[in-house]
Amino acid sequence: MTAAADAEGRMLVRRAKAKNPDSFVVVTGCLAQDRPEEMAALPGVDLVVGNAGKSRLLAKILQAHPNPRGLDHDHLSPVAFPLSPWLDGISRFDGHQRATVKAQDGCHFGCSFCLIPRVRGEMVSRPGLEIVEEARRLAQNDVKELVLAGIQLSSYGRDWALKAGEPRLAPVVEKLLGIPGIRRVRLSSYAVADFEESLLPLWESKSGLCPHLHLPLQSGDEGVLRAMRRPYTLDHYRATVEKVREAAPGVGLTSDIIAGFPGETDEAFGNTLQRIREFGFVDFHPFPYSDRPGTPGEKMAPKIPPAVVRERMNRLLDLKGECLVRSAQKALGKEYRVIVERNGKGLQAGLSDEGLRLVFPEREGWLGKETRVKVIGTRDSAAWAEWV
Numbered sequence: 001m002t003a004a005a006d007a008e009g010r011m012l013v014r015r016a017k018a019k020n021p022d023s024f025v026v027v028t029g030c031l032a033q034d035r036p037e038e039m040a041a042l043p044g045v046d047l048v049v050g051n052a053g054k055s056r057l058l059a060k061i062l063q064a065h066p067n068p069r070g071l072d073h074d075h076l077s078p079v080a081f082p083l084s085p086w087l088d089g090i091s092r093f094d095g096h097q098r099a100t101v102k103a104q105d106g107c108h109f110g111c112s113f114c115l116i117p118r119v120r121g122e123m124v125s126r127p128g129l130e131i132v133e134e135a136r137r138l139a140q141n142d143v144k145e146l147v148l149a150g151i152q153l154s155s156y157g158r159d160w161a162l163k164a165g166e167p168r169l170a171p172v173v174e175k176l177l178g179i180p181g182i183r184r185v186r187l188s189s190y191a192v193a194d195f196e197e198s199l200l201p202l203w204e205s206k207s208g209l210c211p212h213l214h215l216p217l218q219s220g221d222e223g224v225l226r227a228m229r230r231p232y233t234l235d236h237y238r239a240t241v242e243k244v245r246e247a248a249p250g251v252g253l254t255s256d257i258i259a260g261f262p263g264e265t266d267e268a269f270g271n272t273l274q275r276i277r278e279f280g281f282v283d284f285h286p287f288p289y290s291d292r293p294g295t296p297g298e299k300m301a302p303k304i305p306p307a308v309v310r311e312r313m314n315r316l317l318d319l320k321g322e323c324l325v326r327s328a329q330k331a332l333g334k335e336y337r338v339i340v341e342r343n344g345k346g347l348q349a350g351l352s353d354e355g356l357r358l359v360f361p362e363r364e365g366w367l368g369k370e371t372r373v374k375v376i377g378t379r380d381s382a383a384w385a386e387w388v
């Protein structure tokens with residue numbers, strides 16, 4: 001939950017109502033949980049449902065709007081359309097061969113800048129059988145790539161009575177890869193804390209688990225990491241990267257970095273730049289730090305002046321560009337199988353198995369479909385590819 005995500009959420013509400021004035025707009029998720037009154041006051045919002053009420057979302061909509069246009073009450077009754085906290089029942093992402101499947105929710109850590117433990121509650125893992133069932137339905141609808149998602153995916157299964165080191169997510173991934181039609185499984189954001197060693201053989205054996213790991217680092221300075229209350233040290237992070245690189249030498253690492261956390265000195269920021277280079281990220285997302293009301297970070301000092309945060313963000317964006325150009329140069333001449341995504345400006349894009357974003361000229365009718373592209377150069381700090 002960042003300030004940028006907040007702003008995007010508000011913009012989506014405005015856009016939904018502007019596009020269809022008759023629409024019934026429901027705001028749900030973390031913002032709705034944390035600031036329900038503020039969300040309800042947004043022009044165009046008809047209903048606000050916090051995270052806790054999401055499993056009964058449909059019932060709440062029907063209650064608030066007894067005769068919503070286009071909805072058939074009998075068809076949507078809880079009997080015909082069973083609801084679970086995991087929004088069970090999704091069986092297709094129209095026209096898209098990649099689908100996201102939620103495996104876990106909540107977080108049992110307490111980073112000082114983060115609202116998630118407060119708004120999403122305790123860590124809870126979705127039973128493997130449910131995940132596999134949903135994946136089967138998706139595969140029957142032509143989905144070829146699954147993205148396993150969660151708030152703190154590396155903690156999957158930690159809420160079960162398992163012994164330390166016992167496999168948690170790995171057996172689920174193996175089952176998913178055994179479903180006819182599913183070619184690969186990608187982990188969304190993963191973490192160093194609670195890292196599951198039993199995933200390593202899956203990368204080693206090239207099982208179909210994408211060699212791409214998004215491991216948020218947030219800062220490359222030990223003191224800042226401590227102030228952020230991140231559940232790892234730099235040594236721990238480094239050791240995890242080494243283990244993964246040993247199992248999958250070509251693995252693509254991506255990350256998140258926060259600029260301007262309270263107390264971040266020039267030296268600490270310099271350490272972050274060095275660590276980004278050391279870990280050789282394919283790409284990373286830089287975020288300017290902003291206080292989240294009610295978090296320990298809000299009370300931390302000294303705050304970094306906005307002009308300094310902007311300057312650090314610019315340096316991070318320059319470094320991000322360098323990382324992307326270096327990764328694109330390494331990929332030059334290679335062919336990749338990608339699912340075609342939107343890019344805008346007459347272009348489309350796709351993510352390589354290693355997490356490198358490839359950009360290529362748009363072709364009508366291909367959105368969401370699988371294709372092969374070949375990297376032929378770099379353009380605007382991205383890997384520039386052509387259709388094969």
Ligand code: SF4
Binds near residue numbers: 109110114115117152
């Ligand atoms: S690990 Fe930290 S940043 Fe990530 S969800 Fe948990 S508390 Fe938030």
